[in-house]
Amino acid sequence: MTSEKEPSGWLSAEFEASRPHLQAMASRMLSSRTEAEDALQEAWLKVTRADAASVGNLRGWLTAVVARVCLDMLRSRKARHEQAGDSLEDAVAPGSAEPEQRAALADSVGAALSLVLETLTPNERLAFVLHDSFDLSFDEIADILGTTTAASRQLASRARRRVRGGPNAVAEEPDPARQREVVEAFLVASRTGDLAALMRVLHPAVVMRADEHAVAEGQKRKAQGAPVLAPETRGAAVVAGAFLGRASAAQVALIEGRVGAVWAPQGKPRSALLMTVAAGQIVAIDIVAEPAELAALEIRL
Helix, strand or coil, rough: CCCCCCHHHHHHHHHHHHHHHHHHHHHHHHHHHHHHHHHHHHHHHHEEEEEEECCCHHHHHHHHHHHHHHHHHHHHHHHCCCCCCCCCCCCCCCCCCCCHHHHHCCCCCCHHHHHHHHCCCHHHHHHHHHHHHHHCCCCHHHHHCCHHHHHHHHHHHHHHHHHHCCCHHCCCCCHHHHHHHHHHHHHHHHHHCHHHHHHHHHHEEEEECCCCCHHHHHHHHHHHCCCCCCCEEEEEEHHHHHCCCCCCEEEEEEEEEEEEECCCCHCCCCCCEEEECCCCCCEEEEEEEEEEHHCCCCCCC
C-alpha cells in the first residue's frame, strides 16, 4: 500500500480486486455488458475524487458508488424510453467461477428476465437486484436510494412479484393509450359509485398492495371516510369495495413511464397508484405513500 499522501495506488488495487463483483452487479442491474463497463468507469472517476482513506468498509462503499451510478443510468434510460443495448445473457462470460458472475447467469436469467426487469422502475430494479442477487441488506439499499428500510423492502417485494409470477406477471398492455382508457374507466367508476363498471375493469383475481405508510394513513383518516387498507388485498369485489364512491381527488398520471393514478390535493402527490393493465383489466394495484419513495418516483400529472 502506498502512503496516505498517494492513495491512488492502493485504491486502484482495491477497486480491481472488487471489479468482478462490481461488474456482475452492474451487468445485472443494467442488463448490458457495455453499459456496465461504462458504469464502472464513471464510478472510478467518482471514487478517485472522494476521500476513500476514511472509509471503513471499502467494498461496501464501492458497491454503493457503482449502484448509484447504475441508478442514474437507469433513470436516464427510462426518461429517454430506451432499453439495454445488449442482452443480459451476454453481460457476464459463461463458465466464470465467481459467485457474483454465477448469480448473473442464474437459472432465471435470460431474455425473459431481461424483459421483465425492463418493466420495473429504477428503484424497484435496484432494490431487487441488490437484495435478491447480491445479499445487500435493506438498510444498505435504503441508504443508496435515500429512502427508508421499509420502503426499500417494499420496492424489492414489488419487483420480486413481477419477476417470479402472480397476477401482475401476465403480459402487460403495451399501449399507453389503452392503459389510460382502462385507468380512466376505473377512476370514473370509483367516483360515481358504479359497482358494476368497477367490477368490469378489475380482473377477478386482482391484487392490491399498500405500503406501510398508506396503511397507517388509512387508519388515521378512517373517520373521514378514507378506505382502511390492508398490506395485501385480493379479489375484485374486495378491491372494488375499497374504492367505491371514492377517488374524487385522484387523477390519471404517468408514473415512471406507465399509466397510473395519483392522489394529489393542491397538485402535490400524496399517494400514487401503480397499476398493471392486461387484456383490458387492472390486474394489480400498488399503492405508494411513503414520502421518500413517492418523491423518488417520476410522476407527470
